[in-house]
Amino acid sequence: MSHKPLAGRRVIEMGTMIAAPFATHILSQLGAEVIKVEPLTGDTTRALVRGGPSGTFIAYNHGKKSLAIDLTTADGRLVFHKLAETADVVIHNLSPAATKKLGITAEDLAKDNPDLIYCHVRGYSAGPMHDGLATNPVAEAATGVMDDHRIDGRPSRLGPSYHDQFAGAYAVIRVLATLMNPAPTPEEKYIEIGLYETGLHIASRDLAGVQLKTQLLGRPEKEAGGEFAMPGYGAYQTQDGRWIYLLILTDAHWRKLSQGLQMPEADDAQLAGLRERKKQRERVEAAVRRAIGSLSYEAATEKLESAGIGFTEVLPLERVLEAPQARHPGKLRTLEFGGLKFDVPEFPGDGAIEPGLAPPHLGQHTLEILEQLGFDDGACANLLEESAVSVHADKDHVWAPRK
Incomplete structure (x- = not known):
């Protein structure tokens, strides 16, 4: 079994939908232990398809551990801050307002762990819109992509959420660069990745091209694909x-x-x-x-x-994974989850698939992690009784049967 480059590193994810979970998915594939901290109701993508997980959850959350915490409670916050003391990286894509309300800003967590690398994937990084909200289609609309993609003349979003995934990949690059830095400053350990800024960077070829044509021709004109x-x-x-x-x-x-x-x-x-x-x-x-x-x-x-x-x-x-190239060894990971079987494309570049965890049930690893953090049986029971944390129950997030 090969030694993964991030083996021994602990990453905390507070993510929903795509951007942060995609980032931590890559870090997990590189060997990091990823603890997915979820509210007691779970990541939104756990309940998008007939009351159960969507393809997003299955594809980008395997290999992680789930810790279910109610961060609106004092005991829940206590657990989270003790966890932060043990981590190398925190990545999340919560709204700026939620981050402040829950007391999990970079400044808050630096008090627990001065060495922590803190990465916030948000709508906008520094600038007049810093606290504004942006989603994948907002980034497409604001950076020229949507104007170029029209259905019956109407600007429309692309199908896949590529800007979310690019933002997650950019977050990984910044985190890895900081991990390689032998003495990062506090400013370097705080990383902001904006969906808007991600969109700008993706569009840089086209933005430079329209400037070129404007100066050469005296009018704005796209460089045709x-x-x-x-x-x-x-x-x-x-x-x-x-x-x-x-x-x-x-x-x-x-x-x-x-x-x-x-x-x-x-x-x-x-x-x-x-x-x-x-x-x-x-x-x-x-x-x-x-x-x-x-x-x-x-x-x-x-x-x-x-x-x-x-x-x-x-x-x-439905035919993509039938291709011989896709079926070549090392391309697909077979997972079983909720009684169903899935073939999920593997993070490229390794060529070998090592055994790993299936997508976690909500709170599946709560007790395991609490014990690691020093909570004894009595303390764990109290946390459960007060609903500061929760553990997996069989009724959690299952798909409704087809009628």
């Missing part, structure tokens, strides 16, 4: 209704495609260069649609492979 700039680059439907995404980036790609599919346009010298193909975009697009649309999926892929063209099928979610 590949699908809009290069004819033949995009998704095309086969005769039997499946979709193939073609990677036609260069003149050589176009030559291989047009010849490999025996397109009449292969002999048109005017289309040999990208500039002319752009000028005749509609003609080229129609030609590629006809060529792919006249073939079955199997026939099209055979011709594309023979021609050396880069392509892939556009897969619906």
Whole structure:
């Protein structure tokens, strides 16, 4: 069994939905012990699908331990502050107001543990909107993504919550950098990752591009993506209704495609260069649609492979994990939770899957952690009786049966 780089490190997560749980998911995969501190009602994602956990909870919370605490009680706060004394890192994405109300700001926890690295994933970092609230779609709307993604002309959010996940990944990078610092200052141990600032950084290529075009052309204009700039680059439907995404980036790609599919346009010298193909975009697009649309999926892929063209099928979610590449050893972790079985993609880069914990039931590790913190049986019983903490019960967060 390999030695994970964060083995022996304790991370406290107070997270809900995606951003903070995604960050601690990565830290857990790197070997950290992650204690998921939840309210007695549990993380919101425990009860989003028929009264039970959503895919978000299953995918990003396996390998963690659950400690259920009521932080609105004095005894609950006592438990949490004793836990903070033992931790290396705290990561959360609670609202700024909730953080202050519960007494778990960076200043509060520094009194318990001066060495603690404190990471707050929030709507905005420093600036006029510092205490404002932002969610994934707010970040998309405020940083140009939503304006570029319209459905029937209406600005719309992307499907997946990529800004939440990017923010979680950025949090991990900052935490790891601080852990590598032999003598971080108090300021360096306090990390803020804003969803808005995450969105700005993700959009930096496009923001720089529109400035470039404005100065060159005297008007704002987007730098077109590949699908809009290069004819033949995009998704095309086969005769039997499946979709193939073609990677036609260069003149050589176009030559291989047009010849490999025996397109009449292969002999048109005017289309040999990208500039002319752009000028005749509609003609080229129609030609590629006809060529792919006249073939079955199997026939099209055979011709594309023979021609050396880069392509892939556009897969619906229910078929993604059927792909041989996805099933290759080291890619998927098999989990059992709530009587159901799941294949969950593993954090990439390792190539080996070591045994780990399934997603925790709410409060599953409460007593174990209390004992580690020095609470004896009597103290644990009192905490439970006062509802300052809770333990797992079989009735917690189960899926309603299908009718």
